[in-house]
Amino acid sequence: MKTKTEMIEMIQWIGEPVISILVLLGALLSVLSAFGIIRFPDVYLRSHAATKSATLGVLCVLSSAFLFFWVYDHYPSARILLGILFVFITAPVAGHLNARAAYRTGVPLWKLEKDELKPALKEKGIDREKAKKEPLN
Amino acid sequence: MLQVSLLIALILLSLAVMGCMFRVLKGPSMADRITALDTIGVNLIAIIAVLSMMLDTQAYLEVMLLVGILAFLGTVAFAKYIERGVVIEHEDEDRDDRDDPVDR
Numbered sequence: 001m002k003t004k005t006e007m008i009e010m011i012q013w014i015g016e017p018v019i020s021i022l023v024l025l026g027a028l029l030s031v032l033s034a035f036g037i038i039r040f041p042d043v044y045l046r047s048h049a050a051t052k053s054a055t056l057g058v059l060c061v062l063s064s065a066f067l068f069f070w071v072y073d074h075y076p077s078a079r080i081l082l083g084i085l086f087v088f089i090t091a092p093v094a095g096h097l098n099a100r101a102a103y104r105t106g107v108p109l110w111k112l113e114k115d116e117l118k119p120a121l122k123e124k125g126i127d128r129e130k131a132k133k134e135p136l137n
Numbered sequence: 138m139l140q141v142s143l144l145i146a147l148i149l150l151s152l153a154v155m156g157c158m159f160r161v162l163k164g165p166s167m168a169d170r171i172t173a174l175d176t177i178g179v180n181l182i183a184i185i186a187v188l189s190m191m192l193d194t195q196a197y198l199e200v201m202l203l204v205g206i207l208a209f210l211g212t213v214a215f216a217k218y219i220e221r222g223v224v225i226e227h228e229d230e231d232r233d234d235r236d237d238p239v240d241r
Binding site: 016017019020023024026027028030031033034035037038043046047050054055057058061062064065068069072073077079080082083086087090091093094095097098099100101102104105107 | 138139142143145146147149150152153154155156157159160166167168169171172173175176179180182183186187189190193195198199201202205206208209212213215216217219220
């Protein structure tokens, strides 16, 4: 039977590489998403890179912070859990709203043969070409 | 070992913010800039988390939540502005969209 201080030392010995790997993985995913934002040819593809991989990277970094404070301060931090939940909910919503606004104001698509949303939107009275000529109304 | 990997992560996150900054400055359309700004906000949350781990304090975690909320609200407001031209719509502005001109 081990004493309590030995258990705590063992938990810290195990937790340190896990925290390191998680934080490095998150930072690497953020760099990859920035690379995608620079290199992709279109607003919609860039939004793909910005929304998915950046969210995953931040989730990895925040999980490692949660583990860090749990291992070294001996209690889980509810604020980091709130941050994880908030980023996980709001980042895809923001990406979707942004791509929708870009499509409706006539930002051009990259190499698309068939645009089936365009006539459907025209029936509802939203014309992409007209909105492109008159930016911001 | 932990401090070294935290330092490497901080440098990588700063590189990511610089890449997004390039897109903010160059981006051909307004939506590009908004996407990149939203990603900068998300990366800023990660930077604050790494910094609070490096300094071994929980004092910065409220800042993390506030930055997240402000980045989301800013993105939604910008997206609505480039789509409609206004951020907050009033009742009597879209009344001429209706079919029956009763109230006029």
